[in-house]
Structures are given as C-alpha cells and as structure tokens.
Amino acid sequence: MKLTTLGCHSASPREKARTTAQLLEMRGHLFLIDCGEGTQMALRQSSTKFARIKHIFISHLHGDHFYGLAGLISTFQLQGREAELHIHAPKGAKEAMLLLLKVSGAHMVFPLHFHELESQESEVIFEDDKLSVTTIPLDHRIYANGFFFKEKNKERKLNVDAVQTLGIDVCYYQNIKNGKDVILDSGERIPNEMLSFPPAPPKSYAFCSDTLYHPEIVPIIKGVQVLYHESTFLEDNRALAERTKHSTALQAAQIAKAAEAQTLILGHYSSRYKDKRVFQDEAKTLFTNTLLSEDGKEFNFE
Numbered sequence: 001m002k003l004t005t006l007g008c009h010s011a012s013p014r015e016k017a018r019t020t021a022q023l024l025e026m027r028g029h030l031f032l033i034d035c036g037e038g039t040q041m042a043l044r045q046s047s048t049k050f051a052r053i054k055h056i057f058i059s060h061l062h063g064d065h066f067y068g069l070a071g072l073i074s075t076f077q078l079q080g081r082e083a084e085l086h087i088h089a090p091k092g093a094k095e096a097m098l099l100l101l102k103v104s105g106a107h108m109v110f111p112l113h114f115h116e117l118e119s120q121e122s123e124v125i126f127e128d129d130k131l132s133v134t135t136i137p138l139d140h141r142i143y144a145n146g147f148f149f150k151e152k153n154k155e156r157k158l159n160v161d162a163v164q165t166l167g168i169d170v171c172y173y174q175n176i177k178n179g180k181d182v183i184l185d186s187g188e189r190i191p192n193e194m195l196s197f198p199p200a201p202p203k204s205y206a207f208c209s210d211t212l213y214h215p216e217i218v219p220i221i222k223g224v225q226v227l228y229h230e231s232t233f234l235e236d237n238r239a240l241a242e243r244t245k246h247s248t249a250l251q252a253a254q255i256a257k258a259a260e261a262q263t264l265i266l267g268h269y270s271s272r273y274k275d276k277r278v279f280q281d282e283a284k285t286l287f288t289n290t291l292l293s294e295d296g297k298e299f300n301f302e
C-alpha cells in the first residue's frame, strides 16, 4: 500500500503549498482522493500515468478539495483518454462539472460516471474481490465524508514443502488456499494449518477530511492500519477550530488512539503555523506514531 500526499494544506494554494489531494495505491488500484487546485501538476511531478486513475473520491465540495477536478477532466479529454472514470462525490458535483464542460464546449471522449453521495450514514460505495471503500460521515460546514479503504482477506499461502512432501495433488491447492483441510483417498484428513501459512493481515487506510472533532467516526474505522486525519489547527486555536468545524492536532491524535490506529498522518495545515513540526509535537503527546504529510511525500506501508 502506497500513499502519496500530493497536497496537504488548507484554504488556498500558495507558491509552495498545495491544497488537499492524495493518491492511494492498493491492490492494483490507483485512487485519487480529493482534487484541490493544482492537483494535475502534482500528479505530473509524481510521474503518475493519468489513465491508471479510474476512481476519484471527493470528500466535500469546498474549493480546496474540489476545484482541481474540472481541470483534470479537461486534461483527460485533451489526452484522448479512453478509460472509464468514476467520480464519487457529494450531490452537486455532477451538475457543477457538467455545466463547466458544457460552457467550455467540451465533448466527452471517454465514459464519465458520477456516483453522487448524500447519505448521512456510512455506506459501501465501491467494492471488488480485493477491497472495499466505505464512507465516513464527517461533521463539517457542508456535507462531507471521509473514505475507508479496506483490503479483503487474502488467500492463505501454500506451504510448498509440505504439500510436495505429502504428495498432495495440484487440484487441492486452491481449496488449501481457501483454508480447507485435505482428505486423502485413504480417508486421512490433513489439517489446513499443516499445508498453508496465514495470509498477511489486510491493509487499510482511512482518509478523514475536514471535520470538527467527531468521535462518532471511531467505530467505523476501528483497528485501521493508517489514519489520515485533518489537523488544521493546534489547541491554541481550539475555539477557531470549533467555529470553522475543523480539528486540532491533539483531537486527531484522540481519534487515532480511540480507533486503535497503527499510524496517524496529519495534514490540512493552516498557513498561520510556519513550521509543520508543531502539529506533530502536539499529536505525539497522546499518539506517538504520528507522521506529517507534505506536498508530494510518499509513504509505503507493508
């Protein structure tokens, strides 16, 4: 699982500060999460093949998470994209995008599918045989969701030495990977644990975009491997965080601790803080394994 934080600042893009966008590589998928202004430049800097992005997830329709989408779709058009594109975004995104495309005289050359979100409850919005994506309802000034990306259980790993030593026929291998015992022609039962190893635990990533401190999300993301949680402010601006429906670094740490996350990544920094390390320092008072997102930074999680 690889995460690239293409942009990690709040409000407006600046000379050296991009607004929110992330790329998540998981089980062969390349998901774009949020698309602030300038995202396509960041994608080019990270040498991303645009056609590999088939799903875009937008947390909410504030400009710093959404205004890069029209430009990106336009570039896909200019590139002669043929691959389908699925956009999972709050209701209103489709109307906004189609109007922009219409007034700019764009003729769609690739299949563009909108999946508009309006539920107040957590729901599965994408699923295949390898993973699922679930919404995380947030509490922000407008309708907003985070997204929980979770791998499904993998197959067990075949113990090649054991199956060869016992002379187990190849036709049993898939059943063994599925966790079944093998019953030989003689009637003898070979327990699965002798023939296979447990799979690696499923990876998971929760993206918690702009939100007031909202402990209601904890049951949804319980046990998450990697949690991104916004930390626009520090505790010194707690009142401002509440007024603007954002979180502090300490509150992000509280969510990470309550959710028993393994790793916390902070982001969506307010420009009033000149040094990002203050966010990490505050969160670490409660949650040690706290990392800082930076524009263009890659994280690899095994």
Ligand SMILES: [Zn+2]
Pocket (backbone or CB within 6 Å): 010, 011, 020, 062, 064, 065, 210, 268
């Ligand atoms: Zn924002």
Ligand SMILES: [Zn+2]
Pocket (backbone or CB within 6 Å): 060, 062, 140, 210
């Ligand atoms: Zn916002």
